[in-house]
Amino acid sequence: MTAIEVRDLRRTYTSRSGWPRPRRVVTEAVRGVSFDVGRGELFGLLGPNGAGKTTTIKMLNTLLLPTSGTARVLGHDVAREPVPVRRRIGYVLGGDRGLYERLSALDNLRYFAELYGVDPREQRARIAELLDLVGLRGRERERVEGYSRGMRQRLHIARGLLHRPDVLFLDEPSIGVDPVAARDLRRTVADLRSDGTTVLLTTHYMAEADELCDRIAVIAGGTIRALGTPGELKSRLQERDVIDIEAFGADPTALERLRGLPGVRGVAAEERGAAQSVTVQTDRGADLHGQVLATLDGIRIGRVSTREPTLEDAYIAIVEGDAATSPATAADEVAA
Known part of the structure; x- marks a missing residue:
């Protein structure tokens, strides 16, 4: 259904x-x-x-x-x-919005239970049940302003579930x-x-x-x-290998050179402090280590490894693959 x-x-x-x-x-x-x-x-x-x-x-x-x-x-x-x-329905946002910090978690839940129209005869049992579910039992009388980010998120979930x-x-x-x-x-x-x-x-x-x-x-x-x-x-990437490279100073020009190598199906880079995590997707069994590293000549390289594709790799391939054939922006300007 x-x-x-x-x-x-x-x-x-x-x-x-x-x-x-x-x-x-x-x-x-x-x-x-x-x-x-x-x-x-x-x-x-x-x-x-x-x-x-x-x-x-x-x-x-x-x-x-x-x-x-x-x-x-x-x-x-x-x-x-x-x-x-x-x-x-219930709606839970990420971040710190939606809670009253100077109230305790218990008072927050009582307040929202009233807003959501929870039967007063059921509120105490329902709140206790949710505190157990999200692991805040014993901390419910503390002010939310003293909660960690994780505790606040669990309280958000409890708030969103009050009305079942x-x-x-x-x-x-x-x-x-x-x-x-x-x-x-x-x-x-x-x-x-x-x-x-x-x-x-x-x-x-x-x-x-x-x-x-x-x-x-x-x-x-x-x-x-x-x-x-x-x-x-x-499974969209079952015919690919992934090379993970720790690089220092790989600029966009170097990444474009990687994308131009025969057998390379995708390149992504993520900043991680002083280093970059460069992910290169290649045809399965292509063994492009040497060519990839030669293309990055002059750039300091750390760890290099090969692995099976993950969901993150599939996600990047889907998004970047479509970006090559779809409009890059959703905005169209019309003269006033």
Whole structure:
């Protein structure tokens, strides 16, 4: 049975810029997105910054009206029937927003229980149940201002579950959280799925998505680029090897030279302090170590290793591969 149905969903923003002859700028944040999420499924929505993830979620939870297309949550149209949708969903944002820091966790939950219309006779038991679920039992009478980032995120999840939503939207819940707290959050999210809650998760952490999600949609430029299980997405790279290189001072020109090598299918670089992590995808069995290192001649190289592709590699290949054939921007200027 389907919990979320999305058909050709679009959202366009119009703004004005420039002086003295201002121009009207039309930005298509979401360009015809379609997907389904089953009841009890943990569904991931992945994409780079500005891809349309948060805009899509805000339309699904009735915070934004679609420009066109349709979306239904538990059978209710998000534009025409917002109140029934809101009664049956929860929304958890990443970061520090949405809590009252000078109140205790217990007082925060009591306050939001009243806002969500939780029966007063059930509030005490429900709050105790959620404190156990998110691992805050014994710390609930402390002010939130003294909580760590991970504790705040777990309190956010408890707040979003107070009214027993059938569908929970988690928008980057582990952003800025340390590895131990992130592990605890993943365990909490996995428990939600075990209890039958439908979860739509956005995250930039590929290992988190690989561990948790039943299926994943990759969105870029406002459109869905790929949809499938983590295994299905990784299988797109089954004919590739990955070379990981620790480099110091690899500039864009050097990376472009790498991309031009025969047998190289993708190159990505990530800054890690003074070093860079350069990932080179090659044809399976091509053995391009020598050519890759020769291309980086003059650049100080640290560790070099070869491995099997991961979900992160598949994600980069999907996003960058589409970027080569799709418009780079979603903004079109129209003379005012």
